[in-house]
Amino acid sequence: MNVRKNKLVSLAALGLAGGLALSACGGGSGETDGGDGGNGGGSASDGGGAAGVDYASLTGNLAGSGASSAQAAQTAWTESFMGMVQAEGGDIQVTYDATGSGTGREQFLSGQVKFAGTDAALDEEELASSTEVCNGEQAFDLPVYISPIAVVFNLEGVDNLNLTPEALAGIFAGDITTWNDPAIADENPDVDLPDQDIVPVHRSDDSGTTENFTDYLSQVASDAWTHGPIETWPIEGGQSGDGTSGLISTVEGGNGTIGYADASQAGNLGVASIQVGEEFVDYTPEAAAKAVEVSPRAEGREENDIVMELDRTTTEEGVYPIVLVSYLALCGSYGDRATADAVKAYASYIVSEDGQQTAAENAGSAPLTPALSEDAQASIDGITAG
Structure with a gap:
């Protein structure tokens, strides 16, 4: 397990632009060579x-x-x-x-x-x-x-899902194992949740997204998630994907799967709303910006x-804290x-x-x-x- 010493990233004093527009190279290595520093240029x-x-x-x-x-x-x-x-x-x-x-x-x-x-x-x-x-x-x-980091899921017949921080932590800790568990069902009274195994999907590589996600879990549900903020997944077994695209593909390829990924990559998967204070909040750039502010x-x-x-524990209205x-x-x-x-x-x-x-x-x-x-x-x- 690769536990990084620094506590997670964020940005607040950064402040974010108000008009948040929504609208998507290859690898390689090499060094810059040639060219002399000049004058002028833009800013x-x-x-x-x-x-x-x-x-x-x-x-x-x-x-x-x-x-x-x-x-x-x-x-x-x-x-x-x-x-x-x-x-x-x-x-x-x-x-x-x-x-x-x-x-x-x-x-x-x-x-x-x-x-x-x-x-x-x-x-x-x-x-x-x-x-x-x-x-x-x-x-x-x-x-x-x-x-925002989206909590993506693929569960036949279910398009909308509310999750509390404790339920989300319990799912990825391996303690909540079926979709109709009361910890999930009680917050989704209008959803027909099946008696079906939950298949959590994590990143297989060293991932900053994993560290951000587990930092959230450790701040808001430390009793359920006891592993702290980590970059390398700490629990043996389970399904995984290499990189964001690998995780998304694994979630897409199953039924009853749930994972976490940069929201821009969520595609057509279901995305859970997360409880913040007394409300369940959908991910948006605006809500992510507010978390940073x-x-x-x-x-x-x-x-x-x-x-x-x-500050993942904020209860301020309109904040999506998994950022x-x-x-x-x-x-x-x-x-x-x-x-x-x-x-x-x-x-x-x-x-x-x-x-x-x-x-x-x-x-x-x-x-x-x-x-x-x-x-x-x-x-x-x-x-x-x-």
Whole structure:
């Protein structure tokens, strides 16, 4: 079992944009080569890259890997960014391999990729070791993708389902095993629940989505879920899927199955409403955004390392607390100017208004507020080159 030391991600002081639009790259590795840092260039405010970077000078390959939850957003970001660079005369290939959060961080910290996407921020040990591949400087995290985690299910004849936190924790702990168990049936009086085995489905890989989901369970139903927030599933047996797509496929392929996944990947599966206070709340980007707004920024981090602590126990109306925040892990310094410029330009696009709107339209995520984008841009601007 891989128990990560840091408590989960969140983002509150981040604040989120009010008009949350709803509307979806391959892998690889490589290093950026060629191109000299130039003058001019755009800024986050106009949808361009880092100030002081000439798009026309960006060439070579920039590889990242990590969280599969943000795959749709990363696909949209890489395609849009490369189109912008090409329009300015540059020629850069940006790739993102959706390997899962754990593998993404491992590849980043071993120097295989230049950035990582992760649904769980780098912990103290990872931050300390990052200096070995970050030109002597420490890595840092930027929140770039905010999305609800949907509790998806596939149960013949059932389209709507209410679940209390205790029932949800009991299902995944293996203590509630049939769909007509009173813990479920009592909250669904109008639903004909069958006397059928529940088949919980978990992620088989090291997953930040798993860590976010189990962090929620451990905060709201610690008596039922005793394993704490974990990235690697702690219970032997059961059905599983590799990555978000693997989990969704496993749930789709069964009957009586239930799992957890980034809401953008829920597809045609049933999605449970979760009890918060006295109401059952459906997932929406707005409800996820509200969960983030009521949560504080994590303490004990460097100023450029933007990590939050989600308050999963809030009972505020309209909040959906099973939320993931996917981070971009970047080096504080890169070994050459071309790589640093490419990373800064790409990261600046992601946190810009245009980049966040692109993710909202293609992956249904909740955009960062201008204030958070400004904080993230300041961290990006601090990246240096050796």
